[in-house]
Amino acid sequence: MxxxxxxxxxxxxxxxxxxxxxxxxxxxxxxxxxRRARREVVSSTFFLSATQHSTSGRRKxxxxxxxxxxxxxxxxxxxxxxxxPSLIQGEKVALIIDTSLSMAMKYERGMTVFxxxxxxxxxxxxxxxxxxxxxxxxxxxxxxxxxxTGSSLHETLRSHKPVxxxxxxxxxxxxxxxxxxxxxxxxxxxxxxxxIPSSVIWRxxxxxxxxxxxxxxxxxLGPPSSINVSLLNSAKSAxxxxxxxxxxxxxxxxxxxxxxxxxxxxxxxxxxLPLPAPLRPGSYVVRVSPEDARFVDYLSQDNELYFTIRHSxxxxxxxxxxxxxxSLGNFQFQVAxxxxxxxxIDVFNRCNAPPLLERPTLLLxxxxxxxxxxxxCVETRRxxxxxxxxxxxxxIKFSLFSLxxxxxxxxxxxxxSILRGEEGSLLDAGVKNSHRLIFTTLPLLTSxxxxxxxxxxxxxxxxxxxxxxxxxxxxxxLDEKSLLKIPLTTKKNIGAPHPGIYSTSDFAYPEVAKNFxxxxxxxxxxxxxxxxxxxxxxxxxxSVTATWHRPLLFSILILILVEYxxxxxxxxxxxxxxxx
Amino acid sequence: xxxxxxxxxxxxxxxxxxxxxxxxKRIFSQKQGGHRSAKxxxxxxxxxxxxxxxxxxxxxxxxxxxxxxxxxYVKTFxxxxxxxxxxxxDTSQSMRIEKAKWNRVLASGAGxxxxxxxxxxDVFVHAPPTPPFRVANSLTGIYSALPSEDTPPISDxxxxxxxxxxxLPAKRSTTLTVILSDFIAPLExxxxxxxxxxxxxxxxxxxxxxxEKDIHPFSSTNAVEAVDSEDGSVLFVxxxxxxxxxxxxxxxxxxxxxxxxxxxxxxxxxxxxxxxDITSVFSKALVGTGLVR
Numbered sequence: 013m014x015x016x017x018x019x020x021x022x023x024x025x026x027x028x029x030x031x032x033x034x035x036x037x038x039x040x041x042x043x044x045x046x047r048r049a050r051r052e053v054v055s056s057t058f059f060l061s062a063t064q065h066s067t068s069g070r071r072k073x074x075x076x077x078x079x080x081x082x083x084x085x086x087x088x089x090x091x092x093x094x095x096x097p098s099l100i101q102g103e104k105v106a107l108i109i110d111t112s113l114s115m116a117m118k119y120e121r122g123m124t125v126f127x128x129x130x131x132x133x134x135x136x137x138x139x140x141x142x143x144x145x146x147x148x149x150x151x152x153x154x155x156x157x158x159x160x161t162g163s164s165l166h167e168t169l170r171s172h173k174p175v176x177x178x179x180x181x182x183x184x185x186x187x188x189x190x191x192x193x194x195x196x197x198x199x200x201x202x203x204x205x206x207x208i209p210s211s212v213i214w215r216x217x218x219x220x221x222x223x224x225x226x227x228x229x230x231x232x233l234g235p236p237s238s239i240n241v242s243l244l245n246s247a248k249s250a251x252x253x254x255x256x257x258x259x260x261x262x263x264x265x266x267x268x269x270x271x272x273x274x275x276x277x278x279x280x281x282x283x284x285l286p287l288p289a290p291l292r293p294g295s296y297v298v299r300v301s302p303e304d305a306r307f308v309d310y311l312s313q314d315n316e317l318y319f320t321i322r323h324s325x326x327x328x329x330x331x332x333x334x335x336x337x338x339s340l341g342n343f344q345f346q347v348a349x350x351x352x353x354x355x356x357i358d359v360f361n362r363c364n365a366p367p368l369l370e371r372p373t374l375l376l377x378x379x380x381x382x383x384x385x386x387x388x389c390v391e392t393r394r395x396x397x398x399x400x401x402x403x404x405x406x407x408i409k410f411s412l413f414s415l416x417x418x419x420x421x422x423x424x425x426x427x428x429s430i431l432r433g434e435e436g437s438l439l440d441a442g443v444k445n446s447h448r449l450i451f452t453t454l455p456l457l458t459s460x461x462x463x464x465x466x467x468x469x470x471x472x473x474x475x476x477x478x479x480x481x482x483x484x485x486x487x488x489x490l491d492e493k494s495l496l497k498i499p500l501t502t503k504k505n506i507g508a509p510h511p512g513i514y515s516t517s518d519f520a521y522p523e524v525a526k527n528f529x530x531x532x533x534x535x536x537x538x539x540x541x542x543x544x545x546x547x548x549x550x551x552x553x554x555s556v557t558a559t560w561h562r563p564l565l566f567s568i569l570i571l572i573l574v575e576y577x578x579x580x581x582x583x584x585x586x587x588x589x590x591x592x
Numbered sequence: 593x594x595x596x597x598x599x600x601x602x603x604x605x606x607x608x609x610x611x612x613x614x615x616x617k618r619i620f621s622q623k624q625g626g627h628r629s630a631k632x633x634x635x636x637x638x639x640x641x642x643x644x645x646x647x648x649x650x651x652x653x654x655x656x657x658x659x660x661x662x663x664x665y666v667k668t669f670x671x672x673x674x675x676x677x678x679x680x681x682d683t684s685q686s687m688r689i690e691k692a693k694w695n696r697v698l699a700s701g702a703g704x705x706x707x708x709x710x711x712x713x714d715v716f717v718h719a720p721p722t723p724p725f726r727v728a729n730s731l732t733g734i735y736s737a738l739p740s741e742d743t744p745p746i747s748d749x750x751x752x753x754x755x756x757x758x759x760l761p762a763k764r765s766t767t768l769t770v771i772l773s774d775f776i777a778p779l780e781x782x783x784x785x786x787x788x789x790x791x792x793x794x795x796x797x798x799x800x801x802x803x804e805k806d807i808h809p810f811s812s813t814n815a816v817e818a819v820d821s822e823d824g825s826v827l828f829v830x831x832x833x834x835x836x837x838x839x840x841x842x843x844x845x846x847x848x849x850x851x852x853x854x855x856x857x858x859x860x861x862x863x864x865x866x867x868x869d870i871t872s873v874f875s876k877a878l879v880g881t882g883l884v885r
Contacts, residue, residue: 048814048815049814049815049816049817049828049830050814050816050817051816051817051818051819051826052809052810052811052816052817052818052819053689053818053819053821054689054805054809054810054818054819054820054821055685055686055687055689055690055774055776055803055805055806055809055821055822056686056776056806056820056821056822057818057820057825057827058776058777058778058820059776059839059842059843059846060818060827060829060835060839061827
């Protein structure tokens with residue numbers, strides 16, 4: 013059905029259909045003229061009808077209009093019986109659109125730069141082109157499938173808006189196989205860097221006005237009587253800001269306090285929201301809004317931050333879309349899982365393990381640059397073997413791992429090697445002194461590490477926090493479903509977006525894991541899919557998208573025949589002779 | 593007839609009293625009359641001398657010439673005989689659709705018949721499908737001989753041809769045939785009719801009548817459904833002005849072709865347009881051809 017609609021709405025169909033719809037008016041007018049023609053008795057119609065015979069006999073040049081009709085009729089008849097012809101061929105085009113927040117700047121006629129860029133992209137791309145779209149910074153998981161045509165591009169892009177995050181246009185350009193595409197178009201508000209190939213069509217859309225925007229960047233629990241809110245003021249002028257704190261329940265939000273405070277006119281400012289009483293465990297949201305009604309806040313979705321307070325010795329950071337973990341600062345969330353870690357976990361980021369391990373411990377090797385020079389560490393690049401039944405390795409395909417000079421762990425008595433590289437073990441786990449212990453050289457603390465390492469971090473924290481129940485290798489009850497089931501995501505419009513990942517945080521090492529940034533990436537089994545985007549094979553021309561539609565063609569034929577007969581009535585020679 | 597036809601008045605007939613029919617060819621007839629015959633006979637007009645031949649009557653010898661030349665010459669005279677005038681009316685519906693045109697046709701026929709009977713000629717009226725019959729020697733006879741409203745129309749031109757072939761004697765006689773028609777028919781059929789008449793007559797006169805509606809068939813500029821008066825067929829005509837222009841072109845071409853054909857065959861062609869006075873048809877058009885003196 014969609015294809016029929018697409019054909020009917022194609023330019024050729026619209027032109028032909030429009031022309032014949034207009035001609036229908038002529039035909040209708042002619043019909044009524046014929047109907048109202050009165051009868052008149054003449055002595056003989058011999059000379060009138062004889063004209064036709066003499067004209068056709070001498071093969072005089074026909075009336076031009078009628079001749080054109082006959083030609084059109086023949087052409088359409090021919091095309092009707094021919095195989096479906098190709099009319100226009102499109103090209104394969106890669107379209108990279110910058111969706112960073114700066115694209116929300118005001119542009120022209122009330123549009124944002126992003127909307128202007130979308131319009132520009134729509135103009136650049138023909139309706140028959142086959143387009144692969146990459147949105148940054150949501151790249152790479154935002155790459156649309158290659159089945160998008162230029163005609164559906166506008167519709168596809170309509171729902172997208174600028175978001176937080178750094179644009180990654182160079183990365184996108186590296187990923188795109190340049191030979192596959194006839195054109196690579198970049199739409200952004202930034203200048204073209206020097207190292208971008210000249211073949212890339214760089215469309216720069218400059219805003220005419222900087223956006224005035226307030227954003228709640230970060231917050232931290234200060235003393236029990238206040239919350240420190242980090243505010244971004246794009247207006248660069250002092251404005252009055254209303255800070256409001258709400259407590260969240262299953263069904264509604266309750267206002268706890270609301271205060272108007274002046275920002276200091278800098279890009280960022282720290283405001284302290286006084287609390288009437290210390291916060292009890294629960295979920296909360298802080299919202300900022302300009303008090304001055306003349307202040308135009310361009311992005312409303314960045315005006316709030318959610319957080320949860322739960323008294324526990326283990327603090328877990330919840331990172332939601334689309335903030336990378338590095339930008340979170342001290343803003344901390346506390347996760348209440350179904351089986352929360354009941355024990356305190358020590359994370360040691362040093363080479364030598366403490367002699368006495370009293371608690372569950374995650375022992376991490378130092379990064380190579382800070383490694384003690386006297387130590388001899390064997391480096392490895394590939395994981396060759398792993399214990400797939402161990403809770404630490406669930407959801408992870410280590411075959412996808414690519415290590416960057418990882419060191420091997422030193423053997424510790426009582427620990428089992430879970431991951432092995434070519435040169436030795438990369439992760440040992442086991443129980444010592446009735447406490448679980450993990451010893452690894454994998455860079456779990458690096459926020460930019462791969463997703464699998466993040467999952468490994470989560471598995472490690474969950475396994476370490478699980479109380480011992482007599483069975484050392486008892487499988488955890490944590491499954492994929494419970495991974496996502498956190499209090500903040502069980503309610504709509506509350507809390508971080510549901511694709512979340514958990515990161516533990518103690519005061520010494522606040523960053524342990526990174527976030528999942530989309531549903532697709534949250535699914536551990538989907539790693540291969542998003543890491544290996546299915547770009548089209550090398551084809552110079554896209555497939556045919558504009559074709560003749562046979563029913564449409566048939567109806568046009570009928571219309572032409574009708575019109576032809578009517579025109580013949582009104583132009584000599586006459587050929588409508590019938591018995592009364 | 594005279595009541596309904598405004599042309600048939602006493603003054604009209606009086607204007608014809610002085611006229612008489614004439615032929616450019618010598619006629620063959622069994623009846624003595626006032627016209628030169630192709631036969632040598634006992635007329636009053638001297639023809640020629642020729643040598644006496646065995647069997648010639650001695651009374652024909654010119655003895656005065658013998659006394660001068662001592663040779664026997666015979667004096668021959670032109671035989672004078674009467675002619676037979678046949679008026680062939682085209683009674684198709686196209687002739688009768690326009691009253692004025694039909695009245696002019698009847699008046700012309702009546703005038704010719706009147707000239708004929710006043711000069712003691714044999715006049716026949718042939719209005720198919722009615723068989724030809726001789727016109728009585730009176731005005732009443734003329735009126736009754738002319739086709740009337742009751743005369744059924746012929747369907748097409750070939751019917752006219754059929755009647756000529758059937759009723760006119762196949763052998764050339766003294767007949768002078770006058771065809772009164774609008775000749776709205778294919779040229780081939782018209783030519784065949786004229787040839788057929790020529791085979792049966794010494795002289796053929798074509799009186800081509802055109803009506804106002806033959807030249808200007810449409811009374812308005814709106815689209816019309818033209819109904820053929822002869823066969824009832826309907827023809828839709830959308831572009832009136834263009835149609836009328838092409839029709840006039842075709843009609844002129846038709847007339848020219850017919851005129852040239854008649855000229856080439858020795859047929860007298862007289863076009864009677866709608867604006868030509870009926871007395872002028874005789875006093876100018878027919879007198880100009882030499883067939884009426």
